[in-house]
Amino acid sequence: MKNLIILSLLGLVFGSALFGADNSRWIRPADVPVPKDNKITPERVKLGKYLYFDTRLSKNDSVSCATCHSPFTAWADKNDKAIGVYNRQGTRNSPTILNSAYNLRQFWDGRVKTLEQQALGPIQANVEMDMNLTVLIEKLKNIRGYVKLFKSAYGDEGITKDTLAKAIASFERSVVSKGSPFDRFIRGDKTAISKKAQEGFKLFSGKARCNLCHDKFNFTDGSFHNIALGDSDIGRYAMKKRPAWYHAFKTPTLRNIAKSSPYFHDGSVKTLVEATTICANGGRFKNDKKKSLYMIDNHISADEIELIVAFLQTLSEESLDINIPDKFPQ
Numbered sequence: 001m002k003n004l005i006i007l008s009l010l011g012l013v014f015g016s017a018l019f020g021a022d023n024s025r026w027i028r029p030a031d032v033p034v035p036k037d038n039k040i041t042p043e044r045v046k047l048g049k050y051l052y053f054d055t056r057l058s059k060n061d062s063v064s065c066a067t068c069h070s071p072f073t074a075w076a077d078k079n080d081k082a083i084g085v086y087n088r089q090g091t092r093n094s095p096t097i098l099n100s101a102y103n104l105r106q107f108w109d110g111r112v113k114t115l116e117q118q119a120l121g122p123i124q125a126n127v128e129m130d131m132n133l134t135v136l137i138e139k140l141k142n143i144r145g146y147v148k149l150f151k152s153a154y155g156d157e158g159i160t161k162d163t164l165a166k167a168i169a170s171f172e173r174s175v176v177s178k179g180s181p182f183d184r185f186i187r188g189d190k191t192a193i194s195k196k197a198q199e200g201f202k203l204f205s206g207k208a209r210c211n212l213c214h215d216k217f218n219f220t221d222g223s224f225h226n227i228a229l230g231d232s233d234i235g236r237y238a239m240k241k242r243p244a245w246y247h248a249f250k251t252p253t254l255r256n257i258a259k260s261s262p263y264f265h266d267g268s269v270k271t272l273v274e275a276t277t278i279c280a281n282g283g284r285f286k287n288d289k290k291k292s293l294y295m296i297d298n299h300i301s302a303d304e305i306e307l308i309v310a311f312l313q314t315l316s317e318e319s320l321d322i323n324i325p326d327k328f329p330q
């Protein structure tokens, strides 16, 4: 009897592994990672949201974080390469901030780890908001509404570079995926996505091997790969001279991907069909000797690409789920 129970238990374990009943890897963990010294509170998220959308954080009051990471364009923007104050253009495409709370590292080259470390970068960058931090802190201290909001969010710490970064990071931690047709499908509603999209998902995690890199609920392994795009940006290699990181960029999330064209770190591709074809069939320059070992030519046909794209389209969030501030602290 005991043996029977053990046998059937084993059967359950192997059975579910074989038939893929355990879909937990594709489901977002309910808990968002939060650093010990910046617990999430409603006051901090509220303050961070105002700061995120407030153009007064830039040198000429024209650009906010949302200029380049707008909820209307999948928390990214429509430019090939980001455009900041005085129409200055940067060198890379704006990534989405959706689920950035789960990133192991931030930026295409992973140059910082936490959202707190990340937040002050764009405020000061010449091609983004070009704002001197000391000037900005004084500016905020002169806005009574912000003095109050910082007080209720961070108490006696007041308005500092530290609390500024922490508040913005707290808001970003509230920008996580809440639900797409794919999420309903993976939780068991087999009618939530079309048969074509289901075929596409099979290819994605099978023959086309996309999940070698785009893995788990956020469709990223958190690592860096050279997919042989052939531009002059050396990516993560500039941070660390590891051969594998030559021209390597962070695997981006694929959530909301149908809404976040243009694609890749250089914004060089407009359509999902083209981006998928590059990734499925060995990169843009297939004979590039330095490309990632995972960038394999899987000989995926145009029809199969269409199925994968149908699947990618099911990763779009079903609601915007945000009230954008129309009045700011005075």
Ligand code: HEC
Residues within 6 Å of the ligand: 052, 063, 064, 065, 066, 067, 068, 069, 082, 083, 084, 085, 090, 092, 093, 094, 095, 096, 097, 100, 103, 105, 106, 107, 108, 109, 115, 118, 119, 120, 122, 123, 127, 128, 129, 168
């Ligand atoms: C002018 C456009 C622009 C503005 C303004 C801007 N960003 Fe960005 N953001 C970018 C670009 C471009 C990158 C990628 C840069 C890189 O990887 O080198 C980026 C990267 C990020 C990332 C990393 C995401 C990831 O997956 O690696 C986060 C988070 C982020 N920005 C948040 C913010 C916040 C918060 C603000 C406001 C304080 C802001 N950004 C303002 C263009 C912008």
Ligand code: HEC
Residues within 6 Å of the ligand: 204, 208, 209, 210, 211, 212, 213, 214, 224, 225, 226, 227, 229, 248, 249, 250, 251, 252, 253, 254, 257, 260, 262, 263, 264, 265, 266, 272, 275, 276, 279, 280, 281, 292, 294, 295, 296, 308
């Ligand atoms: C070797 C790892 C790897 C594999 C395998 C892979 N990708 Fe990617 N993918 C990446 C990396 C890295 C980027 C960003 C590259 C860059 O911009 O330099 C990317 C970018 C993308 C983008 C553009 C995302 C954006 O926000 O700009 C799409 C779409 C995409 N991949 C889809 C797929 C699909 C579909 C497959 C399977 C057919 C696949 N990828 C296979 C690593 C991979």
